[in-house]
Amino acid sequence: MRRFTLLTRPDCHLCEVFEAEVVAVFGERLEIEAVQVDHHPAWQAEYGLRIPVLLDPQERFVCAVTVDANAIRAALS
Numbered sequence: 001m002r003r004f005t006l007l008t009r010p011d012c013h014l015c016e017v018f019e020a021e022v023v024a025v026f027g028e029r030l031e032i033e034a035v036q037v038d039h040h041p042a043w044q045a046e047y048g049l050r051i052p053v054l055l056d057p058q059e060r061f062v063c064a065v066t067v068d069a070n071a072i073r074a075a076l077s
Contacts, residue, residue: 002030002076004062007037007053014065015052021067022054029076 006022008015019032037043037051047053047064054062056075063071 002057004030004032004057004075005055005059006032006034007040007043007047007051007055008034009037009051012051018052018054018065018067022072025067025069026072026076030072 004022006015006019008019015034019034022030022032032054035043037047037053043053050064053064054067054072056062060075062068062075
């Protein structure tokens with residue numbers, strides 16, 4: 001199972017919905033580690049208010065704000 005990083009903020013309803021959608025579709029193929037974007041200055045500078053953001057195991061951008069199933073499938077390949 002591959003570990004993806006989900007950049008979030010506290011009490012972010014959109015982040016919760018995003019994570020639930022990813023888990024519902026890909027839950028058997030990946031694991032998600034939620035990380036607060038504001039605790040990482042580089043990620044905060046790069047992604048700012050554009051959260052949630054999903055990063056692959058190498059911390060490369062996969063998708064943001066809405067779930068892109070095709071991009072996730074490609075990252076899992």
